[in-house]
Amino acid sequence: MTPQRDEPAAAGPTRDVVWTGYASFFVLGLIVLLVPSLIRQVEAAFGVDDAAMGAAYLLNSVVWVVGTISAGMLVSRMDRHLLLGAGPASVVIGLLLMTLGGTWPAFLVGFMAMGFGAGVIDSGTNALFMDLFHGRQAGALNRLHLWVSVGAMTGPLAVGRLVGAGVPWQAVALGVAAVTAPVGIAFATRRLPAGHVARAEGTEAAPGAAAAEAGRRGPRVPLPIIVLAVAIACYVAMEAGVTGWLVRYLDAAALEVATLALALFWGGMALARLLSSFVVDRIGAVRFAATGAVACGCAVIASLAAPSVAVAVLCFALAGFAAGPIYPMIMAIAGSRYPDRTSTVASVLASAGIVGSIVYPPLLGAISSTVGLRAGIAGAGVMAFVAAGAIVLGAAMATRAGHVTPTAVRASQD
Numbered sequence: 001m002t003p004q005r006d007e008p009a010a011a012g013p014t015r016d017v018v019w020t021g022y023a024s025f026f027v028l029g030l031i032v033l034l035v036p037s038l039i040r041q042v043e044a045a046f047g048v049d050d051a052a053m054g055a056a057y058l059l060n061s062v063v064w065v066v067g068t069i070s071a072g073m074l075v076s077r078m079d080r081h082l083l084l085g086a087g088p089a090s091v092v093i094g095l096l097l098m099t100l101g102g103t104w105p106a107f108l109v110g111f112m113a114m115g116f117g118a119g120v121i122d123s124g125t126n127a128l129f130m131d132l133f134h135g136r137q138a139g140a141l142n143r144l145h146l147w148v149s150v151g152a153m154t155g156p157l158a159v160g161r162l163v164g165a166g167v168p169w170q171a172v173a174l175g176v177a178a179v180t181a182p183v184g185i186a187f188a189t190r191r192l193p194a195g196h197v198a199r200a201e202g203t204e205a206a207p208g209a210a211a212a213e214a215g216r217r218g219p220r221v222p223l224p225i226i227v228l229a230v231a232i233a234c235y236v237a238m239e240a241g242v243t244g245w246l247v248r249y250l251d252a253a254a255l256e257v258a259t260l261a262l263a264l265f266w267g268g269m270a271l272a273r274l275l276s277s278f279v280v281d282r283i284g285a286v287r288f289a290a291t292g293a294v295a296c297g298c299a300v301i302a303s304l305a306a307p308s309v310a311v312a313v314l315c316f317a318l319a320g321f322a323a324g325p326i327y328p329m330i331m332a333i334a335g336s337r338y339p340d341r342t343s344t345v346a347s348v349l350a351s352a353g354i355v356g357s358i359v360y361p362p363l364l365g366a367i368s369s370t371v372g373l374r375a376g377i378a379g380a381g382v383m384a385f386v387a388a389g390a391i392v393l394g395a396a397m398a399t400r401a402g403h404v405t406p407t408a409v410r411a412s413q414d
Helices: 015-037 039-046 050-074 080-100 104-132 137-164 169-188 209-216 223-249 255-276 285-304 309-323 326-337 339-370 373-400
Strands: none
Touching (some): 015 050, 015 080, 015 104, 015 137, 039 104, 039 169, 050 080, 050 104, 050 223, 080 104, 080 169, 104 137, 137 255, 223 255, 223 285, 223 339, 255 309, 285 326, 285 373
16 A cells, blocks of 8 residues: 555655755744844834734734644644645745735734744744654654754854844845745645554554543642742743743844844853753752752843843853753753653643743833833843742652652753
8 A cells, every 4th residue: 555645754754854844943033033033123123112013923823823722633644745845935025024014013923923933933843843753752852942042043043143233134044935935835845644643652642542641630730840840930920931031131232242142142051951951860850840940030130230231141041041941951850750741731831831932021111111121131130030939849749749760850951
């Protein structure tokens, strides 16, 4: 029998599929920081203020979630290569509307289309790698997510250089579209494994089996997980707030300097995630994550008192380095204490992170328009402190409830 198009051609993933996934996440990193890097030019081009940009960030985040959920729902109902090809296609369409529409409403529609496509790439490529590397997903997903950091680190640097040299911001955005289009074409023409809604020991789960099993286990979401969800929501709120408003916050500096600060923030995160796997077993996951959150908050707050722009840039680089391992460590702490409920743990914590990314960046825009952007950045630092407290409290509650494992949690479990 002739194999279906979405069945793998070989037992293991082909190199072209793997590198297409890497390319999609590199593009994802570019997309995340494109508008934050161009925020000055966008506000000037359309005559809008920080509150309007905050609303734009909110719309983008909401449709990003819609794209993420849609990819999860559709992956088992349509050819995977078409689904993954549609993500970059939506990003390209959005970028064209943003740059060629000429009006603020057209920009908003394009920004939303870009967010939807990014959500499809995010969820769809993660699921693809889980299926490609079943049984050894941790290392594969770590390598995949490294490319987000690479894109997020290099994108602001390129934007600062190009715009600083006189290149119109619209041309920069169209350049991102030109990089994204081949990724969509590559996905649409690859042979990919069929998508699965759920998996248990290498087989597709029966409909309703997960829900029935969850019902037999008692309360759906244990209280310690809710506390850790607060921690991850606060952490993502800090990360998204700094990412979305750092270039605007450093308004007194040249664009090249402001975008450098944003690149260093993400570069610090990438470096920390790489190094943390070598030391976390000797330190302990809870201590590691909580200490990182406190250090991140201190660095963000210190940037407010920095005597010069250079010192402020250094503070944000240190904040990024301290923040890098926090998200995967919270996931690992919760997963190690509830190893029989990893699906619930992952869904609750990921959803909490989305809430943090949706709520705080738009709120920071409103804060900027009322009491000033410095107050909003200070709030981001406070979020990191709250995350640290919630990490310690949630882990302690799980320990008292008897949900502990004898081995240390590895930081590489992203």
